[in-house]
Each structure stands twice: as structure tokens, then as C-alpha cells.
Amino acid sequence: MGYAVLHLEKTSGTDSAMSAHIERTIAPKNADPERTYLNRELIKFPEGVSNRTQAIQHRLENAGLQRKISKNQIRAIRILLTGSNEDMKRIEADGKLDEWCNDNLRWLGETYGKENIVSAVLHLDESTPHIHATLVPIVTTERRKKKSEEQVKKQYCKKNPNAPRLSADDVMTRSKLKKYQDTYALTMSKFGLQRGIDGSEARHISTSQYYRELFAKNENLKENIDNLLEKQKNTEKELSKVKSEVSKEKFKNAKAEMGANLMDGVNSLFGGSKVKQQQAEIEELQSENNSLKEENRSLKTELQTAQKEHEKITDKLRAELKKIYSLFPKLRELLSIERMCRLVGFSEDLTKRILTGNKVGFKGSLYSAEYKRKFSTEHSSAQIEPEPGKPNKLRLAIDGVDIIEWFRMKYREFQRSIGIDWAERNVGRGRKM
Template structure:
């Protein structure tokens, strides 16, 4: 049979730290967060009470206490009940966990009064299922007097025997604590559990002490890990050193063996024809090497010769190209000079030649094509439709079925449009344009742009 676990501990103040632990406002390190949702609240709080600490305060307010609660007075008793881990697993596996919880609540309600049990929680997210029960130590009756009070001469007025008091000492006296262990074991006997050994030296470890022990053990483990790592590093260095020593010894042995083999091989060569054969082969190899070296030197000399020839040929080509260029420039300049001389002679021999060149330039400037200009230079009339440009007026004028012709006027060669000098024709076109836009024509006294004059 397994053993029951019943631990009772005084709590001071609002005991908010324990409330946070029990109601999982803070998940402790020894709890599995993935199982926290399995925890149960076995006693519902009254309306307006949000947690265990508030439930304790509500009970104190409604108990009808006549004396003021001291700042250091115990306001609640923490009760932790469970059993041997294997037995709790068995009870849970058998599906009797709800029954076990109900029997626990009944035991504490019968023992301390149902109204004084203000909270009860079942925790299933830790290693062993267990219950946290909160008891507010409200008792009735006159408090026990100390011996010095009994011996005092002053007489105290007797108080009613049913006075409500807050007194944890009345509940947690040594004799009563032993009685609780006995009676609780009887209540849990149906689950195959029994009382612990009476007078055992085993002591309950509080949550705070448990965490302190865990922290201390963690620090000790860290220290041990560091020491083990240092020892591992030392062992690794020693192993590397040993390997190097072994390797050195092996190399020495191998060198000795190789030397012995070489000596043996050389010794076996003496007194035979192998030495002479090797000497002949060695001489032949030297001869081949010398031949190859001579070939390499010859190739290098040939390469140098080819490079020199190439450089010379490039230089000759550059010089020849420069000479040909100079000759071409000279010939061109000579030809230009000759043509200029011929042009001068032509203008002297043919007085109309210079005027014809000017008229040709004018025809092209006003907008005639080269073919049309060539036709005009023959003196033949040219029907024309299109646009003609006036440099004097900086614009183009549209023409419609006009006749252009190159002829003479007072011994001068002119370009005429519909029988008018082109300058006069541009002037009339411009005046017509001014009249169309409502501007007064400007009188130029029959003069026209010098560009069109002879």
C-alpha cells in the first residue's frame, strides 16, 4: 500500500504569492504548460470574488470576528494533499480521481467546517496529481490562557464560549496535527493508501525551498560541466600528443627500414651488369636533354628573328603609307590650283560665266531642284507649282502655275517669275499678304533686295 500525503502550513497576509502559484497566474518551472488546462477549480468563489486571496478576505469579513486582526496574524492555512506518485497514477488510471477529490473535500469540510474551506484546486500539470486546499482558521470558544495569565491576580470577565475567533494555533497544535494524519489516512484507506510512519524524520519541502534547491543544483551542474569540459580538453591534448609521438616513432621505424632496403638493393647491384646498364641509360638521357636544350635555343632565336622582321615590315608599311599620303595631298593641291587658274581664265574669256554661277546659286536658294535649275540655266521657261523662299522676307510664298525663266534685263542676267524680276515678284507677294491681313504696304520706291540685283 502507498502512503497518503497531508501537509499543512500557516500563511501570513494575503498570501498572494501562493495564490499566483495555485491559480497559475504565473506558470512555475516544474509545471508542464501543455497540461495546465487540465487543472481544476473544485470550489466556486462567491459572486464578486475573483481569486483565492479575495476569498480568504471575504471569509474573514463575514465571519463575525470581534477582535482586530493583527498584522502578523495567520489568516489562512495552506493544505496540500496527495499520495505516493505510483498510487496517484493508479487512481487516475482507474478513473477515480473525481471521487478522490470529492472525498478530500468532504473530509476537510467535516473536520474544519465547510464555510472555512474557501478554495480548492486540483493540479494535473505537475509530476504527481495533488490538491491545494485553503483553510481560514475560524474557531469558536474562549481562547486558551497562558499560565502567567492564570496566575495573575487580575480577574478577567468570562467571555461567551461560542465567540468566533481567528486562531491557527488552535487548529495546528501538535496533538491535532497527529490526529489529522490518522483520520485522513482512514478516509483515504478505500484507495489503498495508509498513514505515513509515525515520528518519521521526513519533512515537507516548500515550493520556495524546492526552487532554491533546483537553482543550487543547477549551479552545481554548471560547475561540473565546466570541469568536465576542461578535463575533456586536457584529455584531447594528451591524446593528440600521444598520437604525434606514435607517428614520430613510426616514421623513424619506416626510415630505418627504407634505408636498410636501399642499402640492400645497392649492395645487390655491385658485382653485376646492372650498374653499367644504368650508366648507359643515364648517359643517353643526358644526351637527349642536351639535344632538347639546343632545339629550344634554336626556336627562341627563330622567334626573335620573326619578331624583328615583323617590326621592320610594320615600320616600312608605315613609312610607305605616309609617303603615299603626302604625294596624294600634293597632287590634290596641284589640281586645285590648276582648276582655280582655269576658273579665272574662264571668267575672263566668258563674262557671263560668273553671272551664271550666281544665278545657279540663286535658283537653288529660292527652292528649285538641281534638275529644275539645270533646265532654267538653258534659258528655257519652266512651269512651276510649289513654294519659293525669300531671304529678304524670311518666309516662303506659295506659287500656282507660274513660269520661271533665266534671261537678261538691261544687259544683266536675271531670274524672272511670270516676267517679273524675282525680287519684284517677292515684293508683290508680300504686299498682297499684308493686304490680306489688314496691314498697310510699305513703299520701297521700286527697290528690292540686293540679293537679287546684278
């Protein structure tokens, strides 16, 4: 049984950096750009509001606050809601992700006030499905007085103790944070998620630190490929550097030779210690040039060795890939079908099951790039099967038909549902649909 994950973090200023991450105005390195279209905002913004930053400001302006908001006051709290990686993928594969999202929204509204949750974005383009919710901490309880204020006996005009206030501290007291974890885990228990150990040494890390660690793990997986590419890049750099140094060396040698000839002429005419000193300096420079030539020859040898090693590794990889394709002739098509599964929105678990060749039942929504929309199904099956008339070719079939034709059928159903008769649209076009 996995764990429910709930993390609260105070923001600073307008929190524009996190808004850019949540709304994907800046693409993070740990996100798959081919799945970003699956992300969605779960809360409808008020009229005239189009993003998270505006939603925060709209709530502050319409909350009926009586006190002026100070420059350093916390205006919003970030809330991350998710679960253990394997359990979240299981929830997605079982078609329960929408139910999980709805239960999260209900818990947020009951816990903090529905009007205070101004944004909740579901991210499906990272390794674990999760929700970024934004809470504007408006409270109506009486403000806790400081000890210094309790000692002051001056009489002031009494204010309404239940008037709305902006207070992140009231929302994030130690006792309330513990209560949030308890009630959230209770809500998530139906999905097989449990609360972390109460009082354990585990501590929250910031969202930025979470992504840094996640990115570091991802980088380790790519290390071998990156090392090879870096080696190739360095080899090309060294080659360019050597060519440049060889050109400079030729110029220096010509310059030194001209200087030596000139000094010989001057020395023969005038003689003198100064001319001899300059001649000695020229000879020293020539010696340095000879050393540099030798160094260049050594560098060229190293470069040639590195190039040969790179070519050897590249040839080996190509040969291995060719051998794999030869032993498994349908691998190219399976890789193509795997990419198609990800593009239409199948989870990683469902994709693996489909690639085994078995018929896999599913429900949910699939995305069509042709029609730029999602099509829902309550019960369908996906299977890889030979293409009719081409037994050596494979295709992805949904409910027994090619997935492209399945999308067309779904699009026609959609048109009929809004009053467009497909048969009427094609009258006089000289073809049957």
C-alpha cells in the first residue's frame, strides 16, 4: 500500500517562477513535451481571469479584506497533491484518475474553503501524475494577538473579529498541518493510499528541491549517452583548435624567419651587444616554436586516436542496432506503435500491456491530433494486429478497427450529437461514407 503525498509551501511575492512551471510557459527539463497537452486546469477561472497570477489577485480584491496587504505578506500557498509513483500510475491505468482529481478538489474545498482555492492544475507530462493547487489564505477567525499587544491597555475602536483576513500563519499552524495530513490520507484511502508515519523523521522538501532531485535521477539514466556525445563534442573542439594553432604557428615561423634575416643584416653592418641580445631572443623563440610543433604533432595523434575510437563505438552501435532489427523485424513497427500509444494518451502501464500483443480493455479519453480533441469511451479494447492484406505490417486497433478509423467514427458520433448529419454533409460529393 503506497502513501498519499500532501505538501504545503508558502510563496513569496507574485510567485511568477512557479506560475511559469505550473502553466508550462517555460518547459521544465523533467517534463515530456509530447504529453504536455494532457495537462489541464481543474478549476474554472472567474470572468476576465486567464491565469494563476490573475486568479490570486482577483481573490484578494474580492475577499472583503479590511487591512492593507503589506509588501512582504504571504499572498498564496502552494499545495502539491499526489501519491507514490507506482500507485498513481495504477490509478491512471485503472481509469480512476478523474475520480481521484474530483476527490482532491472536494477535500481542498472542504478544508480551506472552495473560494480560496483559485487554481488546481493536473500534470500528466511528468513521471508521476500530481496536482498543483494554489490557496489564497483568507481566514475569518479572530487574529491571534502577540504578547506585546496583550499588555497594551489603550482603547481602540473595536473591529469585527470575524472579518476576512489574509493570514498564512493561521492556516499553517503545527496542529492544523497534522490535521490536514490525517484528513487527506482518510480521503485517499479508497485509492489504496495511506498516511505517512506520524512523527517520523521524514521532512518536507521545497518544490524546487524536489524537482532538482527528480532531475538528478533522470540525468543518471542518460549518463552513458551524454558521455559519448560530450566526447564527440570535445573531439570536434580539439580538431578545430589544432587547425587554428597550426595556422598561427605558420605565421609565427614566417615572422621569426624574417626577423632573423633582418637581424643578420643589421648585425653585419653595426654589430653590438644589443643586436646580439635580440638575436639570442629570436633563437629562443625559434626553440619554443619547435617545441610547440612537437606538441601539435602529439595533439594531432591523440585527436586521431579519439576520432578512431568514436568511429569504432558508432559502428558498433549501428551494427548492434542492425542486428536487433534483423532478429526482430517487427521491432520498428512496435516502436512506432509505442510512440502512438503515448501520443494518444495511453498510460505507461497500458502501453506495456498493449505491446505484449494481448487484447487490453480500457476506459477513459484518447486524443486525436487530426481532430485536435479527446474522445471518451466507457468500455473499449486495444490490440496490436496484422494490417489486412499486409501480414508483415502491424497496426494499433481499437474495438477491432484501425485507430485512425476509430477516431473518425468517434468524430462522426460527435457531429451527430450536435445536430450535424454526416450523410447530409456528403450529398453530391460522389462518395459514400
